[in-house]
Amino acid sequence: MRVHELGHLVLYVRDLDRSRHFYREVLGWDEVRGDVPLPVPAAAFSSGRTHHELLLIEVGPSAAPMPPGRRVGMYHFGLKVGESDEELREVVRHLDRHGVPVLGASDHTVTHSLYIADPDGHEIELYVDVLPRDQWLADPSLIFAPIRPLRL
Template sequence: MRVMELGHVVLYVRDLDVSVRFYRDVLGWRQILPGGDVAELAGAGFAAFAAPSGRTHHELLLIEVGPDAAPLPRGRRVGMYHFGLKIGDSDDELREAVRRLDEAGVPILGATDHHVTHSLYIADPDGNEIELYIDVPGIDWRADPTLIGTPPAPLRL
């Protein structure tokens, strides 16, 4: 067996309407199921999204588990740390993301220069951490994969 690519991420969420607004309206994902506006989602229990690129049938699936679901444990734990979303190819696109996140009231948890990527870290309404990143122009990590292990530094935009 050989993995070809990461196909999709599935997240449990407390409130589907809140999470749909975050992923669709703040991060710009294209909602594909169920169709229509957020009001039509009541009782649907799930929502699927695809990135604007249309790379695959769906890349994100949200499943509502309700307000009584256990929260994510804080600190070091087994499980997902974060997932990364490439949002462009320049720091200007990261700056635009900072502006949009600020307008939407989404706090930035961190900003890191990974030398091959420049990254912002945020959390969704349920506390799932998301890395928003750009590949640094001119860095050829394919020719030198050791660059991926370069110690990170604070990102200055």
């Protein structure tokens, strides 16, 4: 067996309409629409690479919150948002217009990354690749280079 790619991610959310708005209107992800009734309130999103990359399932306002700090479970997921630092600067301006705070910014050598949270607190890395694929394939240690503050 060999994994070919990460196919999709499924997140539990408290309020589907609120999360649908965030992923569709703030992040600009296309929602996959269908006329099939679902057994639970849910919404799917795709960049066009595959049938869906993100599925949101509503669990309601009484769901337990994610515990803060170090814990077992997902830390964050990454979304590629462009090819250059100028595009990343535009992302910062876009997030500011939508009132979404940037929680962190890192230079990972192979990527430049911003960190935000969705309405339920799921951390999201928004990144651009800054090194060509052939460079990090030739020297995989670049992937684990020390993380530096990002200066846009």
